[in-house]
Amino acid sequence: MTDRTIETLYEQVRNAAPAAAPFAPPVLEQVAPGIRVLALRTPTLPPAAHTNVYLVGPADDAGPVVVVDPGSPYGDQQAALDEVLAELPIELVLLTHHHGDHIGGATALAERWGVPIAAHAATARRLAGIVEVSRLIEDGEQVHGLTALHTPGHAEGHLCFERGAATIAGDMVAGLGTILIDPSEGDMALYLASLERLLGRPAGALLPAHGPAIADGPAKLREYLAHRRMREERVVFALTEVPQTLEDLLPMAYGDTPRVLWPLAERSLRAHLDKLVAEGRARVHADARWSR
Ligand SMILES: [Zn+2]
Incomplete structure (x- = not known):
């Protein structure tokens, strides 16, 4: 599945979602020492309608900031960010x-302020011809007082950024809505391993890309791991000796999920099946059917 197909899926889900409340202008909020957030309206997956842009400065709030995930293509939202940056000079754009x-x-943003864009090499590859990434960030690297953690799974080049007791978590967890693991570019086994890795870090709060800050990060990570394991058990339970299609398996494995989300659930089901096949716990057949 291509990025375009995912965009189409998002659009289907958006169109089926109830109309959102009128948008309030973005408000700058302090979420951790030296870390501020501005939630900008973006074309994202409902019920989320915004992506958090994190502005990371020195802990004393003086000096230039790094801007993480300026995701809004909308002029009014970009103008709101520019207004904030007129007070807080920007040094670098960082992408999760x-x-x-x-x-x-x-x-x-990078062109307006004449600053470079930094991301993981796998992200830079995906963005070739779309966004020019001029600085590559590796696992463990220090950027502006943040420690970069490579956390693949939702996306191959996904990075989290840790500072003291707070971690900018990108799409590893959501304060609102769910995280999609799409098998065309995501990997369920890697995603679960990355959740485990974050759980092993000392940080407390998670600052997600969508929704409010999560004060008890470890509790949220344990909840996500438990939820994915529950789902995996359901998928295993749905498998029989007789090979079945994704459409056959979906009602059994995702019967508790609203129907409007089934197109996305089907992608997630496929990601679970890929993991089970790799582990020898399911078999895939030539006609896109799966069995025990
Ligand atoms: Zn994402």
């Missing part, structure tokens, strides 16, 4: 991963 709702304003 390549998805449209995280990079939609990156090029415009």
Whole structure:
């Protein structure tokens, strides 16, 4: 599945979602020492309608900031960010991963302020010809007082950024809505391993790309891991000796999920099946059917 197909899926889900409340102008909020957030309206996956842009300065709030995930393609939202940056000079644009709702304003912002864009090499590859990434960030690297953590799974080049007791978590977890693992570019086994890795870090709060800050990060990570394991058990339970299609398996494995989300659930089901096949716990057949 291409990025374009995912965009189409997002649009289907958006169109089926109830109309959102009128949008309030973005308000700058302090979420951790030296870290502020501005939630900008983006074309993202409902019920989320915004992507958090994190502005990371020195802990004493003086000096230039790094801007993480300026994802809004909309002029009024970019103007709101510019207004804030007129007070807080910007040094670098940093991307957690390549998805449209995280990079939609990156090029415009970098060009307007004459600053470079930094991301993981796998993100830079995905964005070739779309966004020019001029600085590559590796696992463990220090950027402006942040420690970069490579956390693949939702996207191959996904990075989290840790500072003291707070971690900018990108799309590893959501304060609102769910995280999609799409098998065309995501990997369920890697995603679960990355959740485990974050759980092993000392940080407390998670600052997600969508929704409010999560004060008890470890509790949220344990909840996500438990939820994915529950889902995996359901998928295993749905498998029989007789090979079945995704459509056959979906009602059994995702019967508790609203029907409007089934197109997305089907992608997630496929990601679970890929993991089970790799582990020898499911078999895939030539006609896109799966069995025990
Ligand atoms: Zn994403």
